[in-house]
Amino acid sequence: MKRVLSILLCLMLCIPAAAAFAEESSAVAQGFGGEVRVTVSIQNGKIISVTATGENETPGVGSRAIEQLPKMILAAQSADIDALSGCTVSSNAVLKAAKEAIAAASGTETAAAQVIMTPGTYTGRGAGYGIIGQLALDVTVDETSIVSITVNDPNRETANIFQAAVDLLIPRIVGNQSLSVDAVCGATSSSNGIKAAVADALTQALSAAGTDASALDNFYKPIEKNAAAHETINVDVVVVGMGAAGCAAAMSVAEEQAANGTEVSVLAIEQAGLYGGTSSLTGSPMGVNPTEYKTEYNGGEDYVDAEAFRQDWYAYADGDAKTEMIDLFIDNSGDTIDWLVYDHGFWFCQPRKEKETEFRVCMDFVFDGKKEKGYEYPRAFGNRVEAVSSYFDQLVADYTALGGRYMLETKGTGYLTDETGSKVTGVRAIGSDGTEYTINAGAVIIATGGFAANKNMMERYVTEPTGVATSWPIFGYTINDGAMIEAAIDDLNAGVYNIDMVPVSHYNSIASIMKDYPVTIISDKLDSRWNYPRTKSLNDVPMSFAIEPDGLWISAQGKRTVNEAAFHVSWKLGANYWSLWGQDTIDTFRENGFPTVTSTRAFGQGGFDANTPIPEMDEILSKCIDMGTLYKASSVEELAGMIGVDTETLVAVIADYNAACESGVDAMGKDAQYLHPITGENLYAFKCINYTYGTDGGLDVDLDLNVLRTDGSKIEGLYATGYDCSGVLYNSNKSYVDYGGSALGWAFTSGRLAGENAVRYIAE
Numbered sequence: 001m002k003r004v005l006s007i008l009l010c011l012m013l014c015i016p017a018a019a020a021f022a023e024e025s026s027a028v029a030q031g032f033g034g035e036v037r038v039t040v041s042i043q044n045g046k047i048i049s050v051t052a053t054g055e056n057e058t059p060g061v062g063s064r065a066i067e068q069l070p071k072m073i074l075a076a077q078s079a080d081i082d083a084l085s086g087c088t089v090s091s092n093a094v095l096k097a098a099k100e101a102i103a104a105a106s107g108t109e110t111a112a113a114q115v116i117m118t119p120g121t122y123t124g125r126g127a128g129y130g131i132i133g134q135l136a137l138d139v140t141v142d143e144t145s146i147v148s149i150t151v152n153d154p155n156r157e158t159a160n161i162f163q164a165a166v167d168l169l170i171p172r173i174v175g176n177q178s179l180s181v182d183a184v185c186g187a188t189s190s191s192n193g194i195k196a197a198v199a200d201a202l203t204q205a206l207s208a209a210g211t212d213a214s215a216l217d218n219f220y221k222p223i224e225k226n227a228a229a230h231e232t233i234n235v236d237v238v239v240v241g242m243g244a245a246g247c248a249a250a251m252s253v254a255e256e257q258a259a260n261g262t263e264v265s266v267l268a269i270e271q272a273g274l275y276g277g278t279s280s281l282t283g284s285p286m287g288v289n290p291t292e293y294k295t296e297y298n299g300g301e302d303y304v305d306a307e308a309f310r311q312d313w314y315a316y317a318d319g320d321a322k323t324e325m326i327d328l329f330i331d332n333s334g335d336t337i338d339w340l341v342y343d344h345g346f347w348f349c350q351p352r353k354e355k356e357t358e359f360r361v362c363m364d365f366v367f368d369g370k371k372e373k374g375y376e377y378p379r380a381f382g383n384r385v386e387a388v389s390s391y392f393d394q395l396v397a398d399y400t401a402l403g404g405r406y407m408l409e410t411k412g413t414g415y416l417t418d419e420t421g422s423k424v425t426g427v428r429a430i431g432s433d434g435t436e437y438t439i440n441a442g443a444v445i446i447a448t449g450g451f452a453a454n455k456n457m458m459e460r461y462v463t464e465p466t467g468v469a470t471s472w473p474i475f476g477y478t479i480n481d482g483a484m485i486e487a488a489i490d491d492l493n494a495g496v497y498n499i500d501m502v503p504v505s506h507y508n509s510i511a512s513i514m515k516d517y518p519v520t521i522i523s524d525k526l527d528s529r530w531n532y533p534r535t536k537s538l539n540d541v542p543m544s545f546a547i548e549p550d551g552l553w554i555s556a557q558g559k560r561t562v563n564e565a566a567f568h569v570s571w572k573l574g575a576n577y578w579s580l581w582g583q584d585t586i587d588t589f590r591e592n593g594f595p596t597v598t599s600t601r602a603f604g605q606g607g608f609d610a611n612t613p614i615p616e617m618d619e620i621l622s623k624c625i626d627m628g629t630l631y632k633a634s635s636v637e638e639l640a641g642m643i644g645v646d647t648e649t650l651v652a653v654i655a656d657y658n659a660a661c662e663s664g665v666d667a668m669g670k671d672a673q674y675l676h677p678i679t680g681e682n683l684y685a686f687k688c689i690n691y692t693y694g695t696d697g698g699l700d701v702d703l704d705l706n707v708l709r710t711d712g713s714k715i716e717g718l719y720a721t722g723y724d725c726s727g728v729l730y731n732s733n734k735s736y737v738d739y740g741g742s743a744l745g746w747a748f749t750s751g752r753l754a755g756e757n758a759v760r761y762i763a764e
Helices: 002-014 062-076 088-106 159-176 188-208 213-220 244-259 277-281 291-297 306-317 323-344 384-401 455-461 483-492 540-547 583-592 617-627 636-643 647-663 742-763
Strands: 023-030 035-043 046-053 120-126 135-141 146-153 230-240 266-269 360-362 405-407 410-417 424-431 436-446 507-510 520-526 533-536 552-555 576-582 630-633 683-691 706-708 714-720
Touching: 023 088, 035 088, 046 062, 046 088, 062 088, 088 188, 120 188, 135 188, 146 159, 146 188, 159 188, 159 384, 188 213, 230 244, 230 424, 230 742, 244 266, 244 277, 244 384, 244 436, 244 742, 266 410, 266 436, 277 384, 291 323, 306 323, 323 384, 323 742, 384 405, 410 436, 410 483, 424 714, 436 483, 436 742, 483 714, 507 540, 540 576, 540 617, 540 683, 552 647, 576 583, 583 617, 583 683, 617 630, 630 636, 636 647, 636 683, 714 742
Parallel strands: 230 266, 230 436, 266 405, 436 714
Antiparallel strands: 023 035, 035 046, 120 135, 135 146, 410 424, 424 436, 507 683, 520 533, 552 576, 576 683, 630 683, 706 714
16 A cells, blocks of 8 residues: 555656646637637646637638637737738637637736827728728727717718617717627627727827727726516517518508507517618519509500419429419519508619519619619619618608507517417517517517528528538628527427528629728729729739639539529539639739629629739739638649549549530530630639528418418418518529519518518407
8 A cells, every 4th residue: 555655656746736737718809790719728838729719700701810810829829919811800809818818827817007098089990891991980089088989981881781880889889988899780790890990099099198008908898788677568569570571561560550440559679770681782672563653654564474474483483382472472562562662652663674584573773873764753862772771761760650669689589479389479589788578469470581690500401502501601681590480490390491492692702802902993983883983903803713704613512513604603503612723824814814804893892804914913812822712732633632622523523624625615505715724833723602692491381471380280470571481482492583583572572461461360
């Protein structure tokens, strides 16, 4: 026994106590999309590991900070390093959290310096939603606090969304003297841009007074939520969501109740800080031969053969949609247009054909850049976003004038049911201040915009054309998390319809947009659609390589399945794809420029000019490699390993493509002018993505828009509209229809009908 104790004692003495254990600590900071957590381990005074997580940071942008900065901190043995270019907000969050974690783990926590600023007004800049340039704010301070914040230059923020952030976020920053206030839901990018700009201005004010930069930490004091508050609300109908479907549903309920002579008792709730949703960013609803409209503008003549249109849609659906729901939409969409125009002050252009269809059913919103000749308009409308926002303002004003109520920044979290669980009797919700709501209602209408922002649901349900389930990056509204759809499925046994189909995708892009080069405004004339001037920048070059039809596009699995020059095809490659190029073509473009201009204005860029030499080509490509959006290899085999595809598959695809380039005949049908072989000393693969507006599939509904269970029975008191149920119209093996305006037209139409049906249900 003594011998054993002696051995143990010897071993203990031989191991230094400090070397036996590592101290670990974590800290959290606010990133671009949400919380960023950094965990640091320190042993013997040395940082031995750094990890960072931030699930809501933008893929390809903020995610770079999550992936790369921990390695850089570990190598530098310090968090006092520069932020990564192009993802400043996410970088600063990682570095701030890392500094706190390092201090805690090493036992060297120190208080921030005292705030002493030189009074005055400072202009701060920060990256918001706008792709090119940064927004600017004028921040006035006294010696110790923020006095006021005003907008200097909104740059290219989306007008209605940015205004919500200005109206809601800025007063909270000033009132709390803190940048830790939550971003305005639905305006996260603009909110973070405002926070970054204020932080920039405060840093200038502190520096002017000679104060240590750590004093800025005093403006990140945490904000306590009002977690204990609770409120009960009783109404006849509650509408969850205030996009097109929700606003139409709420308006319809109020009108029906008023027409019936009953008290208007309807509440609409919206988790964002503004109403309009994705619909306020789009341009055209579908309307089939609106009666009053065609009488006024088309001599009473139909714009389209409704029966031929119906049969064409049936053929597209190929038995996969509910034909009775297609009929419901086609037969009521015209009445919905008349309702919006003649009852609520909307303005639409006459129906047009979408690019590859023969049916005049797509009705563009009127805005100052989209007015038809020969018509008199009552007012200025502004650009498209401003005009559409004004239409929603009118609809909501009409709604409240009848007695309807609404609450913004209020998120639906689940359902209330009767004792049997068979009937929905209301919803649970939570406000931005932490207040919990019990909303009792005779009927519930959900209009939450689908589930594209719910990564788990996307991976659970949506299968790409490539056979892989994955989430898709979102263009526009990023809060449609499908919480009420998921709750209906999991808690109410709701059935789904075509929930697995590909989401609505109209735009493709380079995975991470370059912002390194200056931007030149080459036209004083604003683009009337987006209110952007025509610009030129070397930042556009990587985007051009991603979407130019001259490239070879392959899926994440290495397969070529599309004619790159065809209309609306990139979605077939899935959420992520690669654009391949050879050194010979790169050299040609360096000397002669791109043969065509591919517009990228949806992302705030103008498209690089055609036939313009690019002497900076090698520098740009090097930056792309550093950003993780480009891989360069000297052989097909090496490239396959870099981008994670099967070598034999990639070898065969490139060989087939090069043969097509040589013969001028492509099996996919691409015209010879776009065929450039993948040849030369090096091969290049640009990492690309397809953006989505929202999901197509959703809950199963009947002709009343009543949600159905998996066995086909009705869930009494629950209705679904818009993206939440649009799968009933489509084919799960195809994409969104090409007629134009289907999603927005269905949102308005299903919302209007659901409101009428909910009032009827309560009355019965």
